[in-house]
Amino acid sequence: MRPILLQGHERALTQIRYNRDGDLIFSTAKDQHVCAWYAHNGERLGTYHGHQGALWTVDVDPTSTIIATGAADNTVKLWDIKSGKCLKTWDFDTAVKRVEFAEDGSRLLAVTEKRMGFLGTIVVLDINLDVNAEQSSEKSLVITCEESKATVAGWSCLNKYIIAGHEDGSVSKYNAKTGEQIDNVQIHELDQLITDIQWSQDRTYFITASKDKSAKIVNVQDLEIMKTYTTDTPLNSACITPKKDFVILGGGQDAMGVTQTSARQGKFEARFYHKIFEEEIGRVRGHFGPLNTVAVDPQGRGYASGGEDGYVRVHQFDKGYFDFTYEVERQAKAAQQQHL
Amino acid sequence: MATKAIPTKGADWADDEDLDDTVDALPQGTTTTNKDGTKTIVTWRFNDDGKKVKTTRRIRFTTHKEVVNPRVAERKQWGKFGLSAKDAAGPTADTTSVGENIIFRPSSNWRKDSKEEKTEAGSMKEKLEGKKVKCRICNGEHFTARCPFKDTMTPVGEEGAADPAAGPADSVADAAGGLGKGKSSYVAPHLRGDGAGAGAGDRMGGGKYERDDLATLRVTNVSEMAEEQELRDMFERFGRVTRVFLAKDRETGLAKGFAFISFQERTDAAKACEKMDGYGFKHLILRVEFAKKAAA
Numbered sequence: 001m002r003p004i005l006l007q008g009h010e011r012a013l014t015q016i017r018y019n020r021d022g023d024l025i026f027s028t029a030k031d032q033h034v035c036a037w038y039a040h041n042g043e044r045l046g047t048y049h050g051h052q053g054a055l056w057t058v059d060v061d062p063t064s065t066i067i068a069t070g071a072a073d074n075t076v077k078l079w080d081i082k083s084g085k086c087l088k089t090w091d092f093d094t095a096v097k098r099v100e101f102a103e104d105g106s107r108l109l110a111v112t113e114k115r116m117g118f119l120g121t122i123v124v125l126d127i128n129l130d131v132n133a134e135q136s137s138e139k140s141l142v143i144t145c146e147e148s149k150a151t152v153a154g155w156s157c158l159n160k161y162i163i164a165g166h167e168d169g170s171v172s173k174y175n176a177k178t179g180e181q182i183d184n185v186q187i188h189e190l191d192q193l194i195t196d197i198q199w200s201q202d203r204t205y206f207i208t209a210s211k212d213k214s215a216k217i218v219n220v221q222d223l224e225i226m227k228t229y230t231t232d233t234p235l236n237s238a239c240i241t242p243k244k245d246f247v248i249l250g251g252g253q254d255a256m257g258v259t260q261t262s263a264r265q266g267k268f269e270a271r272f273y274h275k276i277f278e279e280e281i282g283r284v285r286g287h288f289g290p291l292n293t294v295a296v297d298p299q300g301r302g303y304a305s306g307g308e309d310g311y312v313r314v315h316q317f318d319k320g321y322f323d324f325t326y327e328v329e330r331q332a333k334a335a336q337q338q339h340l
Numbered sequence: 341m342a343t344k345a346i347p348t349k350g351a352d353w354a355d356d357e358d359l360d361d362t363v364d365a366l367p368q369g370t371t372t373t374n375k376d377g378t379k380t381i382v383t384w385r386f387n388d389d390g391k392k393v394k395t396t397r398r399i400r401f402t403t404h405k406e407v408v409n410p411r412v413a414e415r416k417q418w419g420k421f422g423l424s425a426k427d428a429a430g431p432t433a434d435t436t437s438v439g440e441n442i443i444f445r446p447s448s449n450w451r452k453d454s455k456e457e458k459t460e461a462g463s464m465k466e467k468l469e470g471k472k473v474k475c476r477i478c479n480g481e482h483f484t485a486r487c488p489f490k491d492t493m494t495p496v497g498e499e500g501a502a503d504p505a506a507g508p509a510d511s512v513a514d515a516a517g518g519l520g521k522g523k524s525s526y527v528a529p530h531l532r533g534d535g536a537g538a539g540a541g542d543r544m545g546g547g548k549y550e551r552d553d554l555a556t557l558r559v560t561n562v563s564e565m566a567e568e569q570e571l572r573d574m575f576e577r578f579g580r581v582t583r584v585f586l587a588k589d590r591e592t593g594l595a596k597g598f599a600f601i602s603f604q605e606r607t608d609a610a611k612a613c614e615k616m617d618g619y620g621f622k623h624l625i626l627r628v629e630f631a632k633k634a635a636a
Binding site: 001002003004006007008021023024033037038041042044045046047048049064082083084156201272274277279280281282283284285286302313315318321324326327332 | 372388409411412415416418420421422423425427429430431432434435436437438440441444445446447448450569608
């Protein structure tokens with residue numbers, strides 16, 4: 001496969017998201033604009049300007065009409081995808097590290113940093129998906145993380161729960177209506193920051209990536225660890241591929257140590273693991289800095305990775321990827337066909 | 341007759357310059373359809389210096405039908421904005437480029453494969469790691485050249501196998517024997533005796549190239565439509581394939597009709613040669629033989 005390199009940012013990438021149809025890619029970096037790209041040819045649709053600080057996060061609503069961004073200038077902004085206009089700005093006390101739309105796009109959560117005497121919070125905002133409508137300034141719910149700040153968060157299926165990953169390596173489950181904490185489980189090693197949470201297609205389970213060099217699949221129901229993928233490098237991002245039972249993990253040496261290691265030692269590769277067998281099946285090289293974010297096309301056609309090197313690399317999977325199956329999988333399929 | 345065959349369509353390349361001098365207006369671009377389905381498009385334009393430039397492109401058109409979600413199709417029509425507002429349709433070179441091809445084949449024994457690679461590279465180092473420096477004169481733990489007895493004693497067991505860890509300069513001088521009396525005189529590798537010199541020469545000239553040639557098959561009468569991957573799949577049945585080369589036409593991308601397959605083991609190659617010679621592949625009968633060594 002031939003990756004498409006997108007050079008829209010001057011600084012390290014922080015997050016990449018595909019829209020639901022998989023035709024648009026949104027990327028944020030520590031420079032102050034968001035880029036929108038066509039996934040099929042890497043053409044840049046446009047950029048969104050207005051933030052005054054490093055952008056940490058972006059999310060696109062399920063209908064692909066608006067995007068939300070969170071930045072180090074303590075704001076969350078809402079943008080019209082088509083025109084690039086800013087629709088609304090919410091101000092917070094500290095930087096916003098993660099935003100995510102609810103499954104139906106009617107609500108948005110934002111994770112704020114713990115800093116300057118303010119505790120880390122998860123804030124829920126009501127969103128009107130109409131571009132011309134007035135957006136409410138009210139915060140409909142605020143969850144304060146008293147013990148350990150949340151680093152990432154997301155909505156479970158049917159917006160029933162909010163799942164948050166914490167700085168101390170634990171995962172919490174909150175009631176999405178009342179904000180009450182239902183459960184908190186130590187998933188990763190103690191005090192090893194959870195760097196990413198991404199959902200399965202039906203949002204009944206999710207994958208976490210952590211600095212403790214492992215990624216885990218956890219189910220929403222009782223926060224039980226289903227699968228563990230162990231690597232030899234701190235992880236920054238993980239995602240679950242649709243269509244094929246794989247997971248993609250991205251990580252690498254910390255940004256601070258990069259200058260002291262060669263590209264080979266730095267382990268700047270996207271790692272593919274089999275979701276069920278927890279076995280590494282391949283790596284994709286290319287970045288010359290750690291991978292800060294990986295995102296997979298919800299239609300399963302490809303994936304994109306963003307690195308500390310400022311590049312986004314968009315990959316379209318080829319035949320070898322789709323053809324690959326384990327012997328047991330082939331046997332099971334053959335047996336099933338015989339049965340019919 | 342051959343002499344009468346004057347090119348009728350288009351101008352000969354030799355006439356190009358004459359045309360440039362006599363005609364001021366740009367010639368009409370032409371489009372011709374070639375036999376192999378490609379099109380040759382000739383266009384003319386003036387460059388910055390006011391000179392005429394002829395551009396000849398050979399293009400293959402392939403129709404690729406795709407059903408696109410209407411929402412996606414609509415979004416493709418959107419106008420650009422922000423920093424891209426002035427960009428033309430299609431990807432622009434300053435933001436989008438295509439990276440080098442990455443071969444990504446998921447495999448369940450991925451880890452094992454990569455480990456093998458690593459051990460091969462590290463093997464020489466490991467081999468030498470256990471070896472200690474040993475003097476050939478007194479068996480002490482120093483290079484022969486540094487031996488305190490080198491002027492007074494002859495080496496123990498002159499013709500014995502040289503220790504690879506010993507200094508290479510010494511082994512050359514020793515092996516030279518009758519040819520060069522002094523220690524410093526140079527002896528060409530092929531003139532060296534059968535001692536360490538010959539061994540070193542073998543290592544240099546042979547190594548992987550030799551092995552490669554021995555286990556490489558030449559496959560001819562390959563279909564134009566063949567792909568390297570298909571060949572690899574076919575030949576991998578007989579053993580580990582290290583390299584597949586399928587000659588392709590640079591312009592059309594079609595196979596030229598021959599390929600080279602390198603195996604790790606010569607025995608596998610021999611087996612494959614025997615089994616695959618005469619094998620029917622894409623309506624053609626393959627001819628498989630061992631590749632002849634390239635002319636020295």
